[in-house]
Amino acid sequence: MNPNAIVQAEQVTKIYDEGAVPVQALRGVSLTIEPGEFTVIAGPSGSGKTTLLNLLGALDVPTEGRVFFEGQDLSTLSRRERARLRLYKIGFVFQAYNLIPVLTALENVEFVLLLQGVPERERRRRALEVLEQLGIGELAHKRPHEMSGGQQQRVAVARAVVSRPRLVLADEPTANLDSATGARLLDLMEQLNREQGVTFVFSSHDPQVIERGRRLLWLHDGQIEREERR
Amino acid sequence: MSFRGVTGLARVAWRNLWRNRRRTLIVLSSVVVGVFVLVLFDTLNLGMVEQMLDNQLRLHIGHVQIHRQGYHANPAVERFFRKAEALRQQVAAEPEVRAVAPRVLVHGLLSSAYNNGGVQLVGVAPEAESLVTFIADQIVAGRYLTGEGSEILIGERLARKLEVRLGDRVVAMAARPDGQIGSEVFRVVGLFRTVSADFDRTMAFIPIDRARAMLGLPPDAAHELAVLLDDARQADALKARLQAALPDTLEVLTYRDVVPLLVMQRDLYAEMMYLIYLIIGVALIFGIINAMLMAVLERLPEFGVLRAIGMSEGRLFLLVSLESLLLGLLGTAIGWALSLPVYAYLARHGLDLAVFSEALAAFGVGSVIYPRLTLRVVWNAWLIIPLVAWLGALYPAWRAIHVEPVEAMRAV
Known part of the structure; x- marks a missing residue:
């Protein structure tokens, strides 16, 4: 096992057994994510990108094979322990932004810190700091419905990074954005990666995202077809 | 979780409550009406049974009697x-x-x-x-x-x-x-x-x-x-x-010794009030379950996101049940605020039940009933109604925490 790895998947298989016909979403995938990576899992829809991302993010457990997060086998953790791991170690950016609609941008960013039990004053300070860093300080007191998609997704990035997680997982983050807005969002994430060493793993089939990845994993029919490093 | 954390969640719960303003107002008004009715009914009932006993005591018995042993x-x-x-x-x-x-x-x-x-x-x-x-x-x-x-x-x-x-x-x-x-x-x-x-x-x-x-x-x-x-x-x-x-040749008795049945009857009538609480509580709880369940089901994807970003089942449960508890507390507060002026009026002028005075005479009650407010009534309403609201949230909250983060997000 790689001692530097943040997360490591070993021969993972995932079968969805809900419908009449079981669907094999992943067929023996192995990969390692190390600190500082800016990695894109690419592939057509249905290739298993999101499934793989869910496994790496401790949102789901594989049918076979194992996933280690910082050396810990996720299959040995309870639901509660996995939730705690996600809270402290992993940030998420979703395709549909998924901010809490009743909270302002600032409060959305604060919410993660609230769950971590950070005192209110410090919560506020850190959340404002992150919003300022990402250049969206002026959105602090806006609710999601008062913001554009690009603005919401920037707030979602702020929420994902505010507690300085080991790993940020972004599932099709630009899918709902026009290309200029998507480009600015990617600039932002690159900047975080470069300046603060935040580790990003994307799943996407957006050429714009794929172009930016420093490491590319092509997924096809639940298997890694090829890997590129730039 | 710290108290701070709870107040933070309560703030979120409060705002969630007003996302569907109409639904919340409907449930809220049912709680308000429930509390209003309970407070007046309970105080009038208590006033009536106390009056019944008091009438009997002032009619003939007095509070203490002395006889030969x-x-x-x-x-x-x-x-x-x-x-x-x-x-x-x-x-x-x-x-x-x-x-x-x-x-x-x-x-x-x-x-x-x-x-x-x-x-x-x-x-x-x-x-x-x-x-x-x-x-x-x-x-x-x-x-x-x-x-x-x-x-x-x-x-x-x-x-x-x-x-x-x-x-x-x-x-x-x-x-x-x-x-x-x-x-x-x-x-x-x-x-x-x-x-x-x-x-x-x-x-x-x-x-x-x-x-x-x-x-x-x-x-x-x-x-x-x-x-x-x-x-x-x-x-x-x-x-x-x-x-x-x-x-020693004399015996001293209180009214409890002289008319124990009347005292028991008063206590029984007061106890029977809990039946009314039960009926109103059951009526309220189904409205609350229904409203909370709708509120939860339409937000399942959102709960999936909260679970994904690491909210524990316990806190999610707390969030949903806080929404209901706040609704119950607000409804109780408004119900009280509305019932107090009516209580004050009745306490001064009484409720004239002259129409029923024949029937009431058989019970030894005057035809004008004055409500009586005791700490028990205050406790009952402030404890029971918010508790009912909270109980009504248990099943919806249970549904909320059993959302799979992955599945919920796929629905987005």
Whole structure:
């Protein structure tokens, strides 16, 4: 096992057994994510990108094979322990932004810190700091419905990074954005990666995202077809 | 989780509550109406049962009674005590005592030219009696006793039965301690009508001296001292004090000893209020479950996101149940705010149930009911209704925490 790895998947298989016909979403995938990576899992829809991302993010457990997060086998953790791991170690950016609609941008960013039990004053300070860093300080007191998609997704990035997680997982983050807005969002994430060493793993089939990845994993029919490093 | 964390979640819960304003207002108004009805119903019910007991006590019983030892168990005419006036003064000197009335009591027969009936003959000192009970205020025809001559005061219903009118003569007969039958002719000087139909059929008041003469008792004899206190709750303390101070030949009883059934009845009526709480609670809880369940089901994807970013099941459960609890607390507050002015009005003017006064008379309640607010009512409403609201959130909250983060997000 790689001692530097943040997360490591070993021969993972995932079968969805809900419908009449079981669907094999992943067929023996192995990969390692190390600190500082800016990695894109690419592939057509249905290739298993999101499934793989869910496994790496401790949102789901594989049918076979194992996933280690910082050396810990996720299959040995309870639901509660996995939730705690996600809270402290992993940030998420979703395709549909998924901010809490009743909270302002600032409060959305604060919410993660609230769950971590950070005192209110410090919560506020850190959340404002992150919003300022990402250049969206002026959105602090806006609710999601008062913001554009690009603005919401920037707030979602702020929420994902505010507690300085080991790993940020972004599932099709630009899918709902026009290309200029998507480009600015990617600039932002690159900047975080470069300046603060935040580790990003994307799943996407957006050429714009794929172009930016420093490491590319092509997924096809639940298997890694090829890997590129730039 | 820290208290800070809870207040943070409560803020989110509060805002969630107003996402579907109309649904929240509908459920909220049902809680408000529930609390409004409960508060008024409970205070009126309590007022009624307290009044019922109080009426019985002020009608005849008083708060404390003193007899010769054993009289209460077996009220025989020969069980009288002497030196009634000295004893009356001694008891009247106690600080919490408002008035003391001596009585000579005997069961007897009252006959008119047309009919007769068994009665409780009560020999009273008119002045003292009018201070302990409100019999003097219940005269509907004629006058109250003066203590002079062969006067008798009977209930309107008894008069109807005996077919006598004011000024008519009736003959009272009763067994004397010496085994003879004492009898005497009285003239009806007054008719009374109280809140109790039973009382109006069976009680007859005569001057205490006449009663003693008729029964051949010594002039300082009495069967009973009826004591009225400033506050019924002082009865036990006075009883204890008097028992220590008075000779063993006398028994001291509180109204609880004299009419335990009435006291039980009052407590039972108060307890029955919980049935009403249960009914209203059940009615409310289904509305709350329904509303919360809708609120939860339409937000499942959002809960999936919260789970994904690491919110524990416990906190998600807390978030959902806080929404309901806040709704219950708000509804209770508004319900109280609305019911208090109505309560204040009723406490001042009473609720006039004249339409039902016949039925109420059978229960010994006046036709005007005054609500009574106690700490118990306050506790009940503030505890039970928010609890019901919280209980109503249990199933919806359970649904919320069982969302799979992955599945919920796929639905987005």
